[in-house]
């Protein structure tokens with residue numbers, strides 16, 4: 010039902026090389042190859058942990074176990090295991106829960122360091138610099154800020170950089186279960202952005218006729234609509250979409266009612282099929298109003314334009330957007346066209362590297378991320394993301410995440426690895442100390458809320474902070490893996 | 500050591516009438532009488548609860564107990580007691596914990612309704628309207644906002660309206676244990692204020708050369724310095740003052756480092772002797788810098804100027820402020836002079852109605868208030884105030900409050916009454932629902948954090964919201980007193 014994956018063009022020597030022609034003239038095959046290399050590299054690192062630990066476990070009663078185990082770990086995982094865990098294996102047996110959590114955190118650490126050192130998802134220099142790059146384009150569309158709230162679901166974690174092919178540093182992202190972002194928090198962010206325009210002319214001056222654009226991305230599953238959709242909305246697509254639209258309108262009204270002088274924001278609702286990564290865009294009409302049943306489906310448009318030349322395909326995207334909502338504002342239309350064209354590359358990406366749809370259409374996150382930050386997480390199904398200041402306010406988001414990991418990990422005896430992370434602005438005195446305090450407070454609240462799991466060794470927490478102004482690597486603080494081991498374990 | 504309470508002037512027929520001459524020419528005796536009437540009225544209402552319940556308790560085995568009890572309650576407390584509690588008294592005995600909590604909440608409710616209906620602490624019409632009133636005066640001093648963070652200690656709850664004699668609606672107040680306000684939260688408020696100046700010209704336009712003034716009020720005890728000071732700082736005055744100053748500087752640096760174009764704020768550190776209500780003001784120098792040992796002591800100045808005429812006394816206040824910090828900015832000096840002159844009335848108030856110092860120099864709060872709002876709380880030792888969004892972030896503030904009430908109430912078997920309150924802006928859609936949700940969430944978190952007390956019936960929570968834009972009365976939501984009774988009590 011998602012169109013046949015007909016391949017055209019010259020035979021490629023290897024199914025996965027960059028030179029292979031993709032399904033669609035607008036899909037960028039080289040970019041896809043580069044993004045796929047990166048995604049596979051990161052996921053392979055995480056997915057090597059379980060088989061490697063299994064191999065090591067099988068050796069635990071051999072005489073030179075420790076040196077054998079370390080040799081395997083170095084070769085397969087790229088780091089050594091904590092010596093004391095290996096040394097204690099003879100007493101009882103190898104503490105696999107601690108090893109698993111420790112290896113997940115070590116892999117995360119290496120992955121982060123790589124991200125902030127080599128900038129693997131940087132956009133091409135050409136795009137970055139032409140006409141002010143994406144920020145410049147966004148302003149010509151009438152927007153000075155793009156703020157996207159996807160669902161916290163890990164299957165949307167690649168929304169910015171992969172699905173929409175946007176430069177991740179140019180977009181604000183805050184993930185919430187069911188995409189139900191916090192209105193008060195968003196009003197504060199809006200105020201901050203407008204303030205900076207007034208005082209500092211960043212990203213443009215306050216008299217420029219641009220607005221703040223808030224986007225909600227809900228999601229659904231074309232392969233298994235009854236079960237593969239949004240857990241926060243009982244896998245009910247209509248409910249996910251209408252809840253997202255309602256939240257958007259609430260945010261807009263909050264701005265309009267709290268500030269005078271015609272203050273307002275623009276809104277956009279997007280749906281994501283997490284099986285094919287195709288988006289649907291609810292094109293706003295001339296008044297900015299959206300309807301749940303009025304959208305452009307990128308997958309249909311992809312199929313319909315697959316065999317055309319580039320300019321004809323672009324023309325058809327334009328037509329589709331305008332036919333959906335004839336009065337749509339010119340700038341909004343241009344932004345949507347760009348999102349759809351970008352999404353074509355991602356549709357081709359899934360087809361090329363995964364087939365009609367992903368094999369892992371369900372949850373397959375490797376860990377939970379809780380806090381503020383996580384700029385490096387731009388990959389699908391790597392992390393369940395709960396944007397939060399406190400466990401108290403984000404309890405339901407966290408409960409969804411813990412439920413997912415109870416299925417994924419605890420069912421087979423593996424712990425839930427949680428990275429608690431707070432990025433801070435290093436130029437503000439005391440900001441690092443406050444981020445550290447926040448990490449500790451959230452960790453304690455997690456251990457208290459999920460005290461049963463924690464008590465059984467099935468919840469492990471790594472605390473991390475990062476100075477996001479300094480382009481710095483992450484800084485590792487406490488970790489329950491070490492703490493418990495020091496205290497003698499369970 | 501706080502000066503002798505020499506009384507001058509004509510003999511007053513009654514020690515407490517308004518016509519009595521106070522100690523100081525600048526002290527406003529009529530205002531004092533009005534404020535004292537109000538304070539005594541409110542406190543008498545709360546303090547009638549225990550003796551009334553004792554009387555009722557003594558009758559619980561009389562045949563017409565229920566009607567006798569209600570008659571006493573109506574007469575002494577002004578409301579009836581819950582019938583089912585009285586009716587169940589024959590089964591076991593009267594549930595005094597529930598009655599006590601219920602009466603405290605009913606008294607609070609009546610007190611709030613009175614406050615929002617009759618505006619008992621309104622400033623005189625003359626002062627309100629002359630030259631734009633206090634806001635106008637503040638702007639001539641160079642400030643568009645006065646934001647004060649006192650300690651959460653109930654002995655500072657009357658700081659704005661009594662100690663400093665300011666119109667409470669013209670001042671932002673957020674109380675934190677030890678006056679250690681939240682810097683990130685304050686930065687957000689600052690951004691909001693500046694934003695409104697830019698967009699709406701409220702309270703003045705952004706080009707007016709005024710600044711945001713942040714004040715910290717720490718406290719100490721002249722009668723019992725070792726034990727009567729700030730609990731959050733171990734009753735160490737130097738520590739309380741230096742921690743407050745440090746927090747102020749952190750806030751200022753956060754503003755300066757986060758926003759360009761010379762954005763900054765002004766700071767002022769004030770100390771309060773909670774036994775005499777005299778303040779000390781750490782007058783900033785020409786650069787705005789303050790020192791812990793450089794301050795004007797209002798009590799000394801009061802004594803030194805007591806026998807002068809008004810213009811000479813005012814002149815001496817001016818001299819004292821300028822001699823303390825010769826370079827002090829003209830506007831800052833004028834504000835401080837006003838605060839000191841206002842404080843003279845409060846010093847006289849304590850002397851007239853309480854003697855050399857308050858009898859209740861220690862804690863005597865009647866309940867804990869947690870949340871956002873509580874504009875009506877302008878009375879000393881009525882409520883311990885924890886300004887908070889979540890229990891998680893305010894845990895240490897709440898712990899201090901619970902510790903105080905464990906001493907005050909639980910020690911003699913009475914529960915801790917907690918009012919959880921969130922004011923909201925009614926013009927923002929969904930704001931009421933979010934306030935209601937927040938009340939429930941904070942209540943659950945309180946019950947979880949203090950589950951031992953709660954389980955023993957020693958913690959009762961009343962949930963309240965209020966539309967602060969509508970000048971509305973408070974709206975009563977859930978109350979554990981009813982909930983538990985419905986569920987069959989303990």
Ligand SMILES: [Zn+2]
Pocket residue numbers: 160161162186187188228238239240241242
């Ligand atoms: Zn979801």
Ligand SMILES: [Zn+2]
Pocket residue numbers: 106107465466467493499
């Ligand atoms: Zn463990």
Ligand SMILES: [Zn+2]
Pocket residue numbers: 650651652676677678718728729730731732
């Ligand atoms: Zn204190």
Ligand SMILES: [Zn+2]
Pocket residue numbers: 596597955956957983989
């Ligand atoms: Zn009870």
